[in-house]
Amino acid sequence: MTKDLSSTLKEQLALNYHIKEKSKEDSYYSRLTTILSSDLNFHQQSSRYASHNFHSFPAKFPPQLPSKFILGLTEPGGIVLDPMVGSGTTAVEAFLNGRKGIGFDIDPLAIMISRVKTTPLKEDRLAKIFRRIVKNARKEVQENQHDLEKQLNTQWDTKTKQFIDYWFARETQIELLALVQQILKIEDESYRTFFQLAFSAIIITKSGGVSLALDLAHTRPHKAKVVFSPNGELLYGSKFLTSGSPRLKVLTKKLRPAIEEFEKRCIQNISGLVNNSSRFIPTEINFGNAQKLPLEENSIDLIVTSPPYASNAIDYMRAHKFSLVWFGFPIEELSEQRRKYIGGEATTNYVFESLPESTSQTIQRISEIDEKRGNVLKRYFTEMSRTLKEMYRVLKPDKAAIVVVGSSTMRGMDTATHQCLAEIGEQIGFVVPHIGIRKLDRNKRMLPSGLKTDLNSQIQKRMHEEYVIGFYKPHH
Template identity: 30%
Template sequence: MIMVTLDKEQIHRIIYDPGDTAYLTHNFHPYSAKFIPQLPGYLIRSLSSQDETILDPFCGSGTTLVEAKLLGRRSIGVDIHPLGAFMSRVKSTKIANDRLSATQPLMKRIKRRVESHVKHHGESGFAYSIPDFKNRDHWFQPHVLQELSIIKSSILDEDLSRELREFLLLGFSSIIVYVSNQESETRYSSYKKRIPPLHTYQTYRKKISDMVRRMREFNQVASDCEVVCYNADVRELNFLEDNSVDAIVTSPPYPNTYDYYLYHKQRMNWLDMEWEFLKEVEIGSRLKHSSQGMGIDSYMQDMQEGFEHFRRVLRPDRNLAIIIGDSVIQDELYKGDNMVANLSESVGFKILDHVDYDLGLASRSFNRAFRSTSKREHILILQNLK
């Protein structure tokens, strides 16, 4: 049976004391403001039945899609961030165990190439290419650059299935900020870290071995339900059919909180992904609201365009679960529940239930910006009144 009221005690338990939040493929790659996976898990179970279709139109790192696959629901993910859409696909795609075994000989080949490069002062005997992008040498120390280049060229040089190549490239992407001069996942300033020779390769080897173990476990417990990921703009969802979705579970960008394009810029440089366009199309970025001085109206306009599609693609009377935080723009506090109430009223959703909690205490809020504030985060369940 579909339950549209929220069990507040259970939600508070999930938020404040969720236990392991990095199980299975959830741990593959860092991403800011990921869901605590138990939360979309709870919402998917409450709002849908087996084999129904779940949409997450701001899927980010794909947490909702992984949970949908674990719970036997089909799912569709959309994100404007090419890396987000990419990691969503890899995290929710099974790879047969015998295919995963091919990673072992590959790791040995990479080790030989990196070691002989270190021993022979730059000569590895393996033809690899070093990518060229703006400020490359500011962000990467020379030996890190060489080791990353050997790893990437080795992956591309192999005759692999698309799934396995993407899996290996996602592991590669996950270590890039750590071995670069970028301070942290959410701080885009540079300092020279102490990264000894071979450390980049060793970090990659450990990462892949962990990912292989997790993928084997995922293979055992995940359903075979289809997952489709689109790298697209939430305001342009015409490619999704009317009434094609049974529930929406999502968390939009909170206004003036993150710059997703910025934190992952170096990764996208290595993965040959475009990122310049994200400055224009990323909704709610700090760039737009802090640097360019845009007010809340532009955010609400963008969200309204998304909401109109949500109403169109969601079946009548079915539910949209949205998780949104309070935000401050130019010293003014905007409450997440009020934003959703305005959007619901103008587009045609009815609010059925609402739970909120202190954002600074929630365990996913590793962003220092939230820790000392009294901002709250809200979960709202809406019904499609069409």
Template identity: 45%
Template sequence: MTSKAAPFFDYWFAPRAQCELMALLRAIEAHAAPDQRDFFTLAFSAIIITKSGGVSMARDLAHTRPHRVMDKRPRDAVNHFRRRVTQNLLSLGELDARRPRRPAPVDVLRGDARALPLADGFVDLIVTSPPYAANAIDYMRAHKFSLAWLGQPVGELAALRGQYVGGERLREAALTPAQRGPLPPAVQDVVARLRAVDARKARVLHKYYSEMGAVLCEMYRALRPGGVAVLVVGTSTMRGMDVETPRCLAEIAQASAGFELVDVAARALDRNRRMMPARADGRGAGIERRMHQEHVIGLCRPC
């Protein structure tokens, strides 16, 4: 454990939860067969990152706005883990019942969406949900709770956050040419409208759209001609302005990456099923207001 890790664990996890989580990790290490380890590790992570903050002292973890709650009674980690494993096994059983007799082998690869570890034209179909514009959701605020337990040094989390697409951090000198690159005119117009209100936020938005340009070009490269990409995209407002993420991403996909646009469709979000509850009346501040809808963008790499 590094010097930064102990204060982190002590702040967010009660002593009993720390013991239970450590015991669970040791048990996974000692008893899970190598091909089962990821299954159990996922269940382990899922009892930490939950809507209610799970076994930590955090509230609103899945909302990515964690606050420590001193009078919270954290859930019993071992029982919670047992229930989660059972639930995941049942879900896997359901998948098993539906899959073809000779299923294709599955590989899980890890990488940056701007540099996929895949050969050109290797992919038939991409289904993805890219990050919200300009840190509408700060994913690392929730991810760090699991990452720290899974061995990621706490002192390196900030650097890792810097690699996320859509981060707010702006050090002009550190921006790569791709993050400052030109945008299609229709997207530049949106950035310019924001610049009139807030120049710094406009630079953050420019960086987000440039980074998503790199992601879309990479998707195009990895798809075979005739291959299809489906993006589920949230809307975002910055300084009260809708930054038109679905329309801008569709524009970048066509103008910068070379995709054909099939369609952009709106989809209402069921406020009772979403992780982040939104107000029924559509009023309310910031993130609540803009999260009643998401969009699905269909793209095709021309033959």
């Protein structure tokens, strides 16, 4: 007779309790518990060192967080994985501390950011290429504007062109195209990608960079209604609009010259370059799905990662396409990719997995009010269950995965993400010794919009917290 899910789960939990008790004296386990229970806020500490600041990225964690677990739980030379690497915070810290970092993501920009941040390059060679790009791009804009205009009309498919024309002033498009053409001439891939990233960083900023968007961090971007050129001439809209409504004043943007912004960004990034050192081990960052990792079982010493929010509150591709289109990614392909992210909204014909009791109840509570949102949450926990199974498979026994998650709400109800993930992990075979709580530094961290407007104060409080779940893989 096959056992039902709840009795299997009870047996698993009893076993986990036994392991928890037995492992209390075990040194790795107790070190893990001590770090999880320590201060994980890092509020007064700067994250603006090494390459951490090369490119903006919503919801990255402070570098001190992965660093604390890497130093406390691995030896030099150890293998540290982040299966949803984002902007590479874990990978950079693994690299700086002489560990081998491995990262995967399904977002092309995340891969680019993480690769550049963990690749040592020669400063003098970069400086030389940088001067050449800027000089030649300026010359092209001055002498060949007509050709650049012509290429702007023929370069992209119709939808991508519509997107670019909507979000970029013609003047900016000309400068950006001149820059891209110079960057794509660089033969050495590592050097070329360094400049591609600096290019992307002048577009994707919280305030929309050199594009006509006013906000790109996490909301649906708004387009500026009144636009002034860098030297103060009115380009679009009417300047009289700004004198009336305060709202329109907010929708006004003064464009910054793209080549000048690129120059400033390159100088800043070159100064944050990670230097070559004999203790560094090359990092491997690749395209890959966290639910099906191309890694051997029992091969990883430590995982430190943070998945997307349960309610798809941060739509990464919405911002990332603003720079990716300039490197030849068709807009439709990018929109298609967006559906594949963990936390995505598409649930038609989706094959869900069975989930443990409390998690199912949380989903049920939301489904009763809104079935569609309930299915979105079910997809999230299904995909996180697959991801946790993969983490369990690739981790060596007696090692841990650290998963940092924020809270989210659906229809005003708490999704209880950290409790559900802990429950799912325990069903897989992990032991969860402790869940650390971090108070978010609202000034530093870009949070999903909507999180500020919750009326329920208990939920509101939790929205300002983040949970650091320790998943320990025992010897069985």
